Amino acid sequence: MTVIKKLDDLDIILSKFQRKKILGLVPTMGSIHRGHISLIKTALKVSDEVWVSIFVNPTQFNDVNDYKKYPKDVQKDINQIESLAPNIKIFLPSVYEMYGSNIDKISFNFDGIDKVLEGLKRPGHFDGVGTIVKKLFEIFNPNFVFFGEKDFQQTIIVQKIIDAYFKNIKMIICPTIRAENGLALSSRNSLLSKKANKNISIIYDSLLFAKQNFYKFSVKEMGKIIKVNIEKNPGFFLEYFELRCSKTLKTYKRGNNQNSQCRAFICVTVDGVRLIDNLLLNHEN
Numbered sequence: 540m541t542v543i544k545k546l547d548d549l550d551i552i553l554s555k556f557q558r559k560k561i562l563g564l565v566p567t568m569g570s571i572h573r574g575h576i577s578l579i580k581t582a583l584k585v586s587d588e589v590w591v592s593i594f595v596n597p598t599q600f601n602d603v604n605d606y607k608k609y610p611k612d613v614q615k616d617i618n619q620i621e622s623l624a625p626n627i628k629i630f631l632p633s634v635y636e637m638y639g640s641n642i643d644k645i646s647f648n649f650d651g652i653d654k655v656l657e658g659l660k661r662p663g664h665f666d667g668v669g670t671i672v673k674k675l676f677e678i679f680n681p682n683f684v685f686f687g688e689k690d691f692q693q694t695i696i697v698q699k700i701i702d703a704y705f706k707n708i709k710m711i712i713c714p715t716i717r718a719e720n721g722l723a724l725s726s727r728n729s730l731l732s733k734k735a736n737k738n739i740s741i742i743y744d745s746l747l748f749a750k751q752n753f754y755k756f757s758v759k760e761m762g763k764i765i766k767v768n769i770e771k772n773p774g775f776f777l778e779y780f781e782l783r784c785s786k787t788l789k790t791y792k793r794g795n796n797q798n799s800q801c802r803a804f805i806c807v808t809v810d811g812v813r814l815i816d817n818l819l820l821n822h823e824n
């Protein structure tokens with residue numbers, strides 16, 4: 540298994556890669572779960588060479604404690620990836636390797652996409668994501684990059700980076716992978732207590748409720764019912780539930796946006812752990 544930590548070593552390997560072949564890149568922050576595995580499996584299907592980057596990117600955390608407590612288990616990650624296919628290559632840089640001594644982020648113009656939902660709650664988060672994604676794309680010059688639908692807003696941000704700087708890269712968005720109770724898989728799930736886990740299905744159930752009752756209730760009514768149902772579980776707090784147009788992330792208005800895809804976005808904090816999810820409500824993908 541190739542695990543590369545230094546940019547100089549990576550450059551040597553990448554310089555030998557024949558550019559006629561297809562290079563697939565799966566950027567991750569580690570703590571590999573079945574969601575990542577599905578991204579890597581998709582990458583394996585369409586690429587000649589697959590790289591997985593594991594890097595907990597400091598500039599996308601607006602809360603130092605959140606950064607510090609972000610789950611890490613590098614050896615377990617490597618073993619899991621190796622068990623999928625031993626020829627997958629891993630890039631595991633240090634913060635210094637990626638940022639040098641200036642841990643700064645670029646200030647992008649994302650046309651307001653970064654100012655709603657997660658962007659509103661975590662100011663600067665998407666500039667941090669954009670900064671690291673741009674660095675990784677510059678380093679690897681991949682043909683394909685793989686991201687999960689679970690972080691739907693992030694996929695729009697990444698597409699904007701691609702449109703602005705990397706016209707030759709194609710992003711493949713893979714469906715959200717869920718636990719049996721519907722919880723969207725995320726590295727943060729490992730921070731949940733057993734007690735919280737018991738009632739956690741309420742998050743996906745709320746999205747399903749929104750889909751089933753899309754034409755029955757107004758957005759306001761729907762939001763009220765969902766909030767009450769979620770917050771009757773001790774330790775659960777609804778940060779947001781919003782309906783937005785899939786393409787623009789503008790607020791979905793029934794009269795005006797009838798033909799647009801409407802997506803519900805939800806964020807629930809459970810004992811201090813932020814969990815996000817989303818679901819397309821009206822049209823299929």
Ligand code: PAF
Binds near residue numbers: 690
């Ligand atoms: O989705 C993630 O894990 C991160 O935001 C990403 C895309 C790897 C950038 O650090």
